[in-house]
Structures are given as structure tokens and as C-alpha cells.
Amino acid sequence: MGNLIRFLSKNSFVFLFLFLLFVSFVLLVQNNNYQSSKVFNSSNFLIGNLYSTVNNVNDYFNLKEVNAELAEQNAKLQSLQIGSFSKLYGSVINVNDTMYAQKYVYTSAKAINNSTNKRENYITINKGSANGIKAGMGVISAKGVIGTVKNVSKNFCSVMSVLHEKNAVSAKIEKSGYIGSLVWELGNYRIAQLKDIPNHVNLSKGDTVVTSGYSSVFPEGEMLGVVREFDLPEGNNFYNIQIELSVDYKKLSHVFIVKSLMKKEQEKLEELNDI
Amino acid sequence: MIFNVLKYASIFILLTLFQGLILNNVEFGGYIVPFLYVIFILALPFETPSWLVLLIGFVLGVSIDSFGSTLGMHTSATVVMAFCRAYLLRMIAPRGGYEFNSKPNVQFMGLAWYLLYTFILVFIHHLFLFYVESFKLTQFFYTFGRALASTVFTVVLILVVQLFNYKSTTKS
Numbered sequence: 001m002g003n004l005i006r007f008l009s010k011n012s013f014v015f016l017f018l019f020l021l022f023v024s025f026v027l028l029v030q031n032n033n034y035q036s037s038k039v040f041n042s043s044n045f046l047i048g049n050l051y052s053t054v055n056n057v058n059d060y061f062n063l064k065e066v067n068a069e070l071a072e073q074n075a076k077l078q079s080l081q082i083g084s085f086s087k088l089y090g091s092v093i094n095v096n097d098t099m100y101a102q103k104y105v106y107t108s109a110k111a112i113n114n115s116t117n118k119r120e121n122y123i124t125i126n127k128g129s130a131n132g133i134k135a136g137m138g139v140i141s142a143k144g145v146i147g148t149v150k151n152v153s154k155n156f157c158s159v160m161s162v163l164h165e166k167n168a169v170s171a172k173i174e175k176s177g178y179i180g181s182l183v184w185e186l187g188n189y190r191i192a193q194l195k196d197i198p199n200h201v202n203l204s205k206g207d208t209v210v211t212s213g214y215s216s217v218f219p220e221g222e223m224l225g226v227v228r229e230f231d232l233p234e235g236n237n238f239y240n241i242q243i244e245l246s247v248d249y250k251k252l253s254h255v256f257i258v259k260s261l262m263k264k265e266q267e268k269l270e271e272l273n274d275i
Numbered sequence: 276m277i278f279n280v281l282k283y284a285s286i287f288i289l290l291t292l293f294q295g296l297i298l299n300n301v302e303f304g305g306y307i308v309p310f311l312y313v314i315f316i317l318a319l320p321f322e323t324p325s326w327l328v329l330l331i332g333f334v335l336g337v338s339i340d341s342f343g344s345t346l347g348m349h350t351s352a353t354v355v356m357a358f359c360r361a362y363l364l365r366m367i368a369p370r371g372g373y374e375f376n377s378k379p380n381v382q383f384m385g386l387a388w389y390l391l392y393t394f395i396l397v398f399i400h401h402l403f404l405f406y407v408e409s410f411k412l413t414q415f416f417y418t419f420g421r422a423l424a425s426t427v428f429t430v431v432l433i434l435v436v437q438l439f440n441y442k443s444t445t446k447s
Binding site: 012013016017020021023024025026027028029030031 | 325326329330332333336337340346347348350351354355357358361407
């Protein structure tokens with residue numbers, strides 16, 4: 001007890017200070033709404049903030065899986081879309097389920113390697129023969145057409161990009177319906193040329209160019225780009241049209257591989273014509 | 276002794292009124308607010324027992340607070356300042372200790388000493404005050420800047436007061 005008193009009296013100054021400070025804080029908290037709400041909420045605030053921070057960090061780790069899941073789901077949904085089906089019968093007969101037959105199936109995949117600066121640009125994708133990918137299938141993304149599958153290994157495939165000198169995509173001017181072919185000539189990776197559009201077609205800048213669906217590699221109406229510039233050289237029957245591609249090939253990530261279920265049938269039929 | 280107490284008591288009342296009625300309404304863009312009343316703590320004689328300084332600080336803070344309905348804000352800041360005064364005086368004491376009957380002002384202690392003494396204590400007071408007022412760290416640098424700017428302004432005011440004192444005492 002004597003020690004305690006000695007200790008207290010020795011440090012009386014500090015204790016007085018602490019006491020007065022304590023009193024003033026009590027006054028502060030009791031008489032000022034703002035500070036009191038702060039003090040009494042700070043514990044909740046602290047814990048709550050901590051939890052949300054931890055959650056945020058955790059979400060980041062899961063992003064990859066979530067992205068893949070979403071891409072998968074998108075592919076599934078796109079397979080179910082009406083555009084993926086071709087009409088079997090006329091509209092008169094309305095038989096459940098057999099009204100439409102599926103024409104396109106989509107597989108989600110990811111671009112893992114990519115080039116844009118060569119004459120012949122290829123994109124490597126992380127799905128291969130093990131996933132049912134075959135050469136000749138189309139590859140698209142949410143933004144538009146990417147290219148055509150050229151070589152397939154077990155787990156990967158390489159895609160001949162639209163940015164490939166020898167790749168021509170059957171394209172259509174959406175407004176007028178005229179069919180041309182979209183090719184890319186070395187240079188700017190955002191610009192391609194549209195050939196074979198005859199000189200009597202009405203064109204204007206900003207016209208949308210989509211896939212024609214003729215080759216049945218790509219579904220009809222997939223975005224290719226918009227008309228950037230066009231001119232008609234004298235004495236020429238066809239326009240020179242510059243197309244601004246809708247896909248930025250330097251930013252590829254998730255893509256869809258399009259499998260056409262009726263491609264073989266169509267090709268077989270068309271082969272008969274050549275004989 | 277009685278005379279001294281009366282003198283300080285009247286200064287106390289005058290300062291409180293001056294601060295509460297006039298200076299509290301001085302604001303430069305809501306950023307700088309001068310708190311001249313702290314000069315009372317600064318001007319207390321060296322011989323004042325430190326516990327008394329603490330108590331005076333508390334009472335001074337409460338009276339200033341009662342003007343602005345900010346009960347506790349100035350009180351805590353002034354108590355902290357009074358607490359620090361005891362240690363600061365010990366730290367910056369001249370070699371032979373403080374002379375008897377000398378007071379902490381420019382006349383006795385010189386300008387350099389007084390500036391150091393004033394600036395440190397006022398800054399402590401203002402820092403504490405502004406942080407208690409904002410009561411959060413999100414605007415850390417804004418509050419810090421406010422405290423610093425107001426400190427400079429308060430110190431200037433204190434020096435002006437010192438100037439008046441200086442003249443009147445040298446004349447007499």
C-alpha cells in the first residue's frame with residue numbers, strides 16, 4: 001500500500017494529466033454527436049472494413065476460375081441461341097423441338113499466344129483435338145471474327161488469324177447485303193480491305209460489315225468491322241474499301257471456337273457440282 | 276501574490292472573451308483559425324507548479340469550449356499542451372536553470388528561445404485540436420496542413436502581443 005501511494009505521488013503529474021485528458025474526452029464524446037457516433041461505431045467500422053478487405057483479396061484469387069466459368073457459360077448460351085439453329089421445316093408444321101436443328105456449337109477457349117506484326121499471323125488457343133477441335137473451324141470472340149483453325153494438336157490449336165495474307169473471309173455489307181471478301185494486307189493491324197464490291201453499290205462511311213455465313217465456317221452476322229474509307233479507281237468495276245476491324249488483335253483473351261454441324265453436308269453437296 | 280492571481284485572472288477572462296467573441300469568428304476560407312488563448316498557458320511564470328498548469332489548462336479549455344459548444348475539444352488539446360509544457364521547459368532550459376522571477380517571454384528569454392518554445396507548444400495544441408475535431412485519419416494531410424497554417428498564424432498573433440508588452444514594459 002505504501003509503495004502504491006509512493007508510486008502515485010511520484011507520478012501524480014502524469015496521472016493528473018491522464019485524468020484530465022480522460023475527463024475531457026468523456027466531455028467530448030458525451031456532448032458532441034459527431035465524435036460519439038464515431039467512437040461507438042469505430043469497432044464495427046474496423047471489423048467491418050477488415051472483413052470486406054479480406055473478401056476483396058479473396059475475390060481476386062478466384063477471378064481466374066470465375067472468368068473461365070463465365071466464358072464456359074457464354075459458350076453454352078451461344079450454342080442455344082436461335083442463330084445457332086437452322087430451320088428444318090417450313091413454318092406451317094410446328095412440331096416441338098424439331099422445328100430447329102442445331103447448326104453451330106461453341107467451345108470457349110483462351111488465346112495463349114498471338115502475333116499481329118507478321119505477314120502471316122497465327123493465334124494459339126488452349127483447346128485441341130482432345131476437345132473436339134478440327135482444322136477448318138471458325139474462331140470468334142465477343143467482339144467479332146478472329147480466324148480459322150489451321151493446325152490442331154492434342155491440347156492446342158493454331159488459328160490462322162484474319163491478319164493473314166492468305167486468309168479471306170466471306171463478308172457482307174449489312175445494309176445492302178452485298179457479298180465481298182475481306183482480306184488483310186500487311187501493315188496496320190486494325191485495317192483490312194474488302195474486295196469484290198461492285199461499283200453500283202451505295203456505300204457510306206461507318207457501314208457495318210459482317211460475315212455472310214456462306215462458307216458455313218462462321219455463323220451469319222458475326223461482326224467484322226466498319227467501313228473506314230472507300231474509293232473507286234477510274235475504269236475499275238470494284239471499290240477499294242478500307243475496313244476498320246472490330247477486334248483488337250493485340251488484346252485477345254477469351255474466344256469461342258465455332259463448330260458447324262452442317263458444314264460437311266454442305267461441302268459434300270457442293271462437291272457434287274464440280275463433278 | 277494576491278495581486279498576481281488577480282492579474283492573471285483578469286487576463287484569463289479577457290483572453291477567453293477575446294477568443295470566444297472575436298477570434299472564433301476569424302476564418303480564412305475555413306482553413307486557418309487562430310487560437311490566441313493558448314498564450315495564457317505560455318505566459319504562466321516558470322515557478323507555477325505543473326499540476327496547476329494542467330488544471331488551469333483544463334479550466335481554460337472548458338471556458339473556450341463553452342463558447343463554441345465544442346465541449347472537450349479545446350479542453351483536451353489545452354491539457355495536452357499544458358502537459359507538454361512541463362517537459363519542454365525542462366528540455367530547453369538554459370544552462371543555469373531559469374532565473375528567479377523571470378517569465379517565459381521575449382524580454383527575459385530572447386527571441387530565439389521564445390520562438391522555439393511557442394512554436395512547439397502551439398503546434399502540439401493545434402495538431403491535437405484539429406485531429407480531435409476531424410476525428411479521422413482519412414484527411415490526414417489536409418488536417419495537418421490546417422494545423423500547420425493555423426499554428427503559424429497563431430504564433431504571429433502571439434508575437435504581436437509580445438511586441439505590445441515589450442514596449443509598455445520598457446517605457447515604464
